[in-house]
Amino acid sequence: MITTRLFARGFTPGIVITLVLLVAVAILVPVLNLATAPASPFHVPTYIVALTGKYLCYALLALALDLVWGFAGILSLGHGAFFALGGYAMGMYLMRQIGSRGVYGNPVLPDFMVFLNWKELPWYWLGFDQFWFAALMVVLVPGALAFVFGWFAFRSRVTGVYLSIITQAMTYALLLAFFRNDMGFGGNNGLTDFKDILGFNVQADTTRAALFAATALALALGVAVTAAIVGSHFGKLLIAVRDAEPRTRFLGYRPENVKLFAFTVSAVMAGIAGALYVPQVGIINPGEFAPANSIEVVVWTAVGGRGTIIGPIVGALTVNAGKSWFTGALPELWLFALGGLFVAVTLFLPRGIVGTITHGWSALKARRASTTAEDGTDASLAQPAAGE
C-alpha cells in the first residue's frame, strides 16, 4: 500500500530495533516474573515489574513531550497535566469498580463522596463504570484540552518562552482546581484504594504483569506513531516550523495547524501514559499536576536527547533509575542532583545521550568518507593489499 510505504521512511534500523526490544520486553519480563521460581537466577521479582512498568509510563510521557519539544520546538512545561488527566480518567473507572467494597459500602458513590455527604453521583462521573467509556475519555479529555489550548495559543502566535509559561500556568491552574473537594475528584487525597481492573485484582502478580506488558506495547505503539509522523512529509514540515516558523508561512503553510496537530497527538500519548500509570502505582492525586513534575519530564527528554525518538525513552529510564537509587541512598540530595544533571547536560551534552552518540557516529562516517575520497582509493580496492 502507498500509505505503508509512505510511513516506512520513519522506520530506521534504530527504530526497528527499539520496537523489537520493547515487544521482547513486553513478553519476557512477565514470563520471567510468573513462570520462574523465585529462587531461579532468571526470576524477575514483582517489585521490579512494578517499578519498570512505572518507568515505561514515564518513557511514553517523555516521548510525547519530545514530539512537541524536539520536533516542533514547543517547549511545553505542562505535559504533566495531560498525563494526570489520563490518569484521573482511569482512576475514575477504577473507583467505580470498587462498588460496595469501599469503607462505607455504598454501591455507587466512592468513599470520598459519602464522606462529603453527597447524595448522588455528579454527572461527569456517569459512564465511568464502563471500561470502554473510561478508555475513550483517557484519549478524549487530554486531546480536547490540548486542542482548545493549542487552538488559541498557536492562532495568537504565542511562541517561545511565553508559551512555556502559559503551559505551566495551565497545569498549575488544574492542580489548584483538583485540590478542591467540591470538584468531585477526591480533593487532596485523590483517587485510591483500587480493587479491580476489568474484573482482575490490581494487586495480583498476573495483573501487574499484564499491565507491564500493556505499557511496553503502548510505548512501542508510541514509538511507531512518532516515527511514522516524523518520517512523513509532515515531519519535515514540523522540523521546518521548529527552525523557521515565519518562513513556512511565506511558503503557504499554516504553522498553527501543524503545531496544533502535533500538540494534540502528544497530549493523547501523555494521557495514555497516565492511564497506564495509575493502576500500576495504585493512586492518582493532584500532586501529578505539580509544575515540578512537568519540568522533570523536560529534564528526562533533554538528558536522553531531544529531537531523537529513542532519546527521551533512554532519558526517562536512566534518570528514573538514578532517582530510585538516589532517593534510597541519599534522599535529601536528589533534587540537587537532578538540577545539577540538567545544568550539566545543557552545558556539556546539549544533544543529550542519544543525540551525542548518533551525531558522533555520523560525523565519524563523514570523516571516513572524506578521507577515502581524498586518498582516491576505494575501501574495496585497499582490501586485497591488506590480505597479502
Added chain:
Amino acid sequence: MAPDTLTRNPDEPVVLPHPYAARDLQPVAAEPESAETQRRRETLLYLDGVSVSFDGFKAINNLSLVLEQGEMRAIIGPNGAGKTTMMDIITGKTRPDTGQVFFRGDIDLTKHDEADIATMGIGRKFQKPTVFESHTVEDNLALALAGTRSVAGTLFTDPAKSGEGRIAEILEVTRLAARRADLAANLSHGQKQWLEIGMLLAQDPKLLLVDEPVAGMTDAETEETARLLKDIARTHSVIVVEHDMHFVRDLGVRVTCLHEGSVLSEGSLDHVSADPRVIEVYLGR
C-alpha cells in the same frame, strides 16, 4: 363597478412569468467603472496611496506602484527607503494604515494573511537567506514545491517522490545538483541564496519578490544570478530589490527608486540615475 376593475379581462392573454418578474432578473446596472478601476484590473500588482507607520515613523509614505503582467522591475533606494516594508505589505506580513493593494486586478491583499497570499501566487526570497538549515537541499525544495499545504495532505502524500522530476530540474537550474543530499546549513552563502531562489521556483508563483539576491556573492556568482533571474522573468513577474548597480544594469529592466517610503523616480536605469533628486539622495547634499 369597483370589483369589475379588479377582475381580469378574459380577452387579455395570460403572460407567464409575469412581465414584472423579468424586471428583477435584469442585472443591476453596475456603477460605471472608473478609468482607474479598469486600469487596475489589467495589472498584476497595484499599490495606491499606501502608507504605514511604526510608532510615528512613516516607513511607507503614500507609495504608489504598478507592476504589469509579466514585468520584471528592479527597486533601488538607500537604506531605510522602505523596500523591505513594501514587501512585507505585499506578502501580508504588515497591514498598511491606508491605501490599496491589489493582486491580479481585484484580489485585495490587505484582507489576506501570509499563507493565503503565498498560495495565491506571491513568493518571496528574504534579504537574509532563510532556508531550513536542518533539512537537506532536496527536502527544502520538496517543502517549497507547489502542492498540498494541509496537515492531512502532508501526512499522507510525499511531494519529494511525486515532484522528483521538478526537483531535479530546479537542482540543475540552480546548480545545486551535486549538493542535493547535503544539509542546507552546510551550503555557502551564495548557494543558500540560490537554494532560496530554487525554493521560489518550486513554489511556482505568479509574482516573485526577490530581496537582495546577490548580497555577499562573488562577481561571477552575481552574473550567474542575473542570468538566472532574467530566465525566470521570461515566465514570471519579478520584483527585485538590489543595491548592486552593476547587477541592476545587467538585468536591464525598468527601475523604481524609493526614498523615505515613496517613489522618487521611475524609468530606465539611465533615466533614474540621471535624475538630480536620485543623485542628491545617494550622494547627499
